[in-house]
Amino acid sequence: MNTPLLQEILGNASRTDTNLDGSSSFKAQTLNFGLLDEYSKREIRRAILTAVAVPGYQVPFGSREMPVARGWGSGGLQISLAIVGPDDVVKVIDQGDDEGVNAVNLRRLIVSSTGIPESTTPEDSTLIQTRHRIPEDPLDARHTLVLQVPVPEPLRGVERDMRELARMHAEADYARMWVSLYEDKVRNGVITRTTGYPCLVNSRYVIATTPIPRWDIPRLHQSEFLSLFGAGREKRIYAVPPHTDVEPLTFEDVPFEVEKTPGAKCRNCASNNTFLVEVLATDVRQSYWVCSDSDWCRRHRELSDSSSQGLMT
Amino acid sequence: MGYAAARGGLQAIEAAEKLVARERILGQSSWLDTDQIIEKLRLAVDRVMSEGGLWDEQLAASALRQAEGDPIEAAHLLRSYRSTLPRIAYSTPIDADDMVVLRRIVPAFRNPPGPQLLGRTTDYTGRLLHTEDDDTQRTNAEKMAAYIQENVTNFPDNDDDKNHDRSSRSPRRLLELLRDLDSVVDRRRSDDPEPFDITRHPARPPASRSARLATMARAETGALVNVWYRNILGPDGYLHEITLGEVRHGRLPVRMLHPLTGDEITVSFVRVTEVEAIEDLNGIDEDRGRFDVGYGLCFGHNEKKAIAMANLDIACERDQGRSFLEQSILLTTDGLDASGFLEHLKLPHYVTFRSMMERKVAIRQHQEASKNLESK
Ligand SMILES: [Zn+2]
Numbered sequence: 001m002n003t004p005l006l007q008e009i010l011g012n013a014s015r016t017d018t019n020l021d022g023s024s025s026f027k028a029q030t031l032n033f034g035l036l037d038e039y040s041k042r043e044i045r046r047a048i049l050t051a052v053a054v055p056g057y058q059v060p061f062g063s064r065e066m067p068v069a070r071g072w073g074s075g076g077l078q079i080s081l082a083i084v085g086p087d088d089v090v091k092v093i094d095q096g097d098d099e100g101v102n103a104v105n106l107r108r109l110i111v112s113s114t115g116i117p118e119s120t121t122p123e124d125s126t127l128i129q130t131r132h133r134i135p136e137d138p139l140d141a142r143h144t145l146v147l148q149v150p151v152p153e154p155l156r157g158v159e160r161d162m163r164e165l166a167r168m169h170a171e172a173d174y175a176r177m178w179v180s181l182y183e184d185k186v187r188n189g190v191i192t193r194t195t196g197y198p199c200l201v202n203s204r205y206v207i208a209t210t211p212i213p214r215w216d217i218p219r220l221h222q223s224e225f226l227s228l229f230g231a232g233r234e235k236r237i238y239a240v241p242p243h244t245d246v247e248p249l250t251f252e253d254v255p256f257e258v259e260k261t262p263g264a265k266c267r268n269c270a271s272n273n274t275f276l277v278e279v280l281a282t283d284v285r286q287s288y289w290v291c292s293d294s295d296w297c298r299r300h301r302e303l304s305d306s307s308s309q310g311l312m313t
Numbered sequence: 314m315g316y317a318a319a320r321g322g323l324q325a326i327e328a329a330e331k332l333v334a335r336e337r338i339l340g341q342s343s344w345l346d347t348d349q350i351i352e353k354l355r356l357a358v359d360r361v362m363s364e365g366g367l368w369d370e371q372l373a374a375s376a377l378r379q380a381e382g383d384p385i386e387a388a389h390l391l392r393s394y395r396s397t398l399p400r401i402a403y404s405t406p407i408d409a410d411d412m413v414v415l416r417r418i419v420p421a422f423r424n425p426p427g428p429q430l431l432g433r434t435t436d437y438t439g440r441l442l443h444t445e446d447d448d449t450q451r452t453n454a455e456k457m458a459a460y461i462q463e464n465v466t467n468f469p470d471n472d473d474d475k476n477h478d479r480s481s482r483s484p485r486r487l488l489e490l491l492r493d494l495d496s497v498v499d500r501r502r503s504d505d506p507e508p509f510d511i512t513r514h515p516a517r518p519p520a521s522r523s524a525r526l527a528t529m530a531r532a533e534t535g536a537l538v539n540v541w542y543r544n545i546l547g548p549d550g551y552l553h554e555i556t557l558g559e560v561r562h563g564r565l566p567v568r569m570l571h572p573l574t575g576d577e578i579t580v581s582f583v584r585v586t587e588v589e590a591i592e593d594l595n596g597i598d599e600d601r602g603r604f605d606v607g608y609g610l611c612f613g614h615n616e617k618k619a620i621a622m623a624n625l626d627i628a629c630e631r632d633q634g635r636s637f638l639e640q641s642i643l644l645t646t647d648g649l650d651a652s653g654f655l656e657h658l659k660l661p662h663y664v665t666f667r668s669m670m671e672r673k674v675a676i677r678q679h680q681e682a683s684k685n686l687e688s689k
Contacts, residue, residue: 037399062512095663105326194672195665195669234515257675
């Protein structure tokens with residue numbers, strides 16, 4: 001679509017041929033497979049291995065500056081680029097949507113710097129990078145889920161001093177977290193935590209579940225797939241390996257609640273059993289709901305279309 | 314269509330990029346050379362190299378042009394370029410006394426050892442905006458250039474070693490004099506620990522002094538000045554105001570061991586700003602009979618940054634982890650971190666917002682239910 005000149009001008013995101021003379025003062029960067037140099041990839045992979053070995057522990061790593069802003073998925077991108085291989089197929093979503101501009105941009109960076117194929121369907125993908133959602137489809141051992149994390153520290157709301165935070169994690173001293181949940185319940189009648197709900201991993205470390213909705217949290221528990229959490233700005237990587245306990249922090253007599261809106265269903269595919277987001281109309285009465293997982297919705301719309309057509313004939 | 318506006322995918326992104334390219338490259342004016350940027354916008358280039366953590370005037374100028382003059386964005390371009398490069402060698406430690414000074418002032422003494430060398434500065438130039446139209450300014454500049462050519466001996470070339478003897482270009486430090494007088498607490502250590510590499514390990518409190526200094530050397534200038542000012546004015550504490558012992562701008566050699574011969578060779582030069590800040594110790598447990606010293610050094614000519622750094626260095630040392638000062642320095646002064654996180658607010662957040670809305674409804678339902686219960 002772009003002319004070669006424009007590609008050269010736009011630089012970073014466009015794949016260019018290797019230019020060995022290096023003399024031109026105005027050339028786009030020559031890109032390594034997966035952008036990062038090999039030493040950096042090795043360092044990130046080592047951090048990932050530590051994270052898998054100690055589920056839920058925030059592993060410090062020498063986060064690199066990426067061609068996207070810190071806060072726009074630079075941590076997830078580093079994980080993806082460190083583990084991606086030529087046989088992978090990548091899917092990238094933002095808010096569950098493959099077409100969100102940030103998802104498009106990150107996918108473009110991964111694909112253009114590796115040449116690997118992309119897909120929107122989890123079934124066809126092996127590497128899924130996401131911001132704020134887990135796909136609705138069941139994932140399995142073929143999949144690695146890479147989550148972009150803005151704030152990896154689950155205890156930040158109860159303690160500001162990083163030295164004290166380190167002690168609390170080291171001693172599994174989560175008392176103040178429990179107290180804050182208790183106070184929340186007493187003051188408000190319900191636990192008001194929204195997304196990024198704190199969870200205990202492998203009965204040891206409390207993690208911030210990025211800001212994925214509570215809807216997605218049960219899917220992390222004893223999952224078939226590996227989840228890797230990358231926080232680029234905060235320079236932390238942590239993991240939930242397959243078949244690992246992930247328990248949302250709550251009380252015996254206060255069941256964990258996922259998002260629900262009685263009566264709501266997707267206008268496109270009629271689902272009432274997916275994470276729905278509201279589309280506001282100027283006249284609020286005309287507002288409606290749609291699935292946040294756009295690819296799941298599209299496939300189920302096609303399914304229901306063809307089955308209803310089948311009924312009519 | 315509400316959030317649907319955030320969609321549109323690849324075509325929208327490419328259209329935005331083309332629009333930027335068109336306005337920036339096509340425009341109405343002539344092409345902006347990196348040579349011009351390096352020469353005429355020297356301080357901006359220096360700032361980008363310092364905050365980008367990469368000494369390369371050409372690349373920094375190119376980044377500034379590509380970033381349409383935004384220094385944080387330009388520093389981001391440099392840093393992400395660095396991420397693609399393997400680290401193949403380390404330079405040998407440089408002794409800051411090897412600096413050839415281009416400017417050097419010592420506010421603490423009227424007659425310090427060595428010269429007060431004002432050098433290239435606008436410190437004492439009235440901040441009067443040139444408001445003549447651009448043609449007049451250009452004509453004036455051409456006249457000025459001709460005059461300088463004719464009277465070249467009256468216009469010192471600060472960067473020319475011929476005009477200065479060796480001792481005046483590498484003056485003795487005030488600190489050495491104070492040490493001779495036994496007026497300074499001696500915190501020098503005999504072990505030689507490896508410096509903390511902030512590009513390979515995240516620096517978190519409690520951190521080594523080298524981690525703090527490296528963080529500040531790469532910090533965003535405005536952020537560092539702000540941390541300093543907040544700590545002077547009070548919201549974050551009451552920093553002691555230092556007396557400047559040395560403010561230097563000069564050239565330092567970069568040396569490496571030759572991979573074949575093993576000999577030390579000079580491969581390049583960098584310009585740096587270096588500051589030594591003298592602190593009057595007044596704490597109960599401190600040595601009131603002596604001074605202490607804070608240190609600041611950053612790429613390029615950036616005195617604001619180096620002075621803030623030196624004052625914060627000694628403040629951190631004296632604070633001994635009692636306040637949040639070290640955490641503020643390590644965690645809040647990086648330009649890429651702060652601006653990246655701020656800008657991420659522009660990304661769609663409708664999943665998190667939906668989850669918040671759901672809880673609002675749940676809370677209100679609970680409130681109404683308990684109200685009904687009370688009224689019964
Ligand atoms: Zn749907």
